[in-house]
Amino acid sequence: MSDCLFCRLVAGELPAQKVHEDAYTLAFRDLHPQAPTHLLVIPKRHIGGFAELTAADGPLLGHLAAAANTAAQEAGLAEGGYRVVCNQGRDAGQTVPHLHWHVLGGRPLAWPPG
Secondary structure, three states: OOOHHHHHHHHOOOOOOEEEEEEEEEEEOOOOOOOOEEEEEEEEEOOOOOHOOOHHHHHHHHOOOOOHHHHHOOOOOOOOOEEEEEEOOOOHHHOOOOOOOEEOOOOOOOOOOO
């Protein structure tokens, strides 16, 4: 999708501080971090958000989870732990209409989160 910010990152039209990349996913550092380490993990295929997922996306979700884990490990979060968050819709704080997971860590994280 040509007007999607994350699709433009995947296409290489915009720069990103990549942490992990494979055939199906891209993980990169968030430009506006909410924790000392704040990564975004996205599918390379455009999916507007969590609500657009179907049962057929199961393999992609498994791959996305594995990529989030790998990116967290590569960013040094494995020992202390990390949180994975997916926002769906404006009221939840989704600002880019492309499915993405936030991987947050590097400090103790409060609960509930807001």
